[in-house]
Amino acid sequence: MKDNKLYTADEAIKVLERTSLTDIDSKIRKAKNAEERKRWNALYDFALQQRQRKIINSKEFIR
Numbered sequence: 001m002k003d004n005k006l007y008t009a010d011e012a013i014k015v016l017e018r019t020s021l022t023d024i025d026s027k028i029r030k031a032k033n034a035e036e037r038k039r040w041n042a043l044y045d046f047a048l049q050q051r052q053r054k055i056i057n058s059k060e061f062i063r
Contacts, residue, residue: 016047 031037
C-alpha cells in the first residue's frame with residue numbers, strides 16, 4: 001500500500017491480504033495523530049480477521 005490510489009472494496013481487501021501485519025503495525029507506530037492510528041488499527045484488525053477466517057474455513061481446521 002505504497003501509493004495513494006483509490007481502491008474498490010475488492011481491490012482493497014486483496015491489497016490487505018498481501019500486506020504483512022508487521023507492515024501495518026509499523027504504520028500504527030508511525031501514525032502522526034490519533035485519527036490516523038485508529039484508521040491503521042481498524043485495517044490491522046480487519047486483515048487479522050480475514051486471515052483467521054481463512055484458517056477456520058480451511059479443510060484442515062479441526063472444530
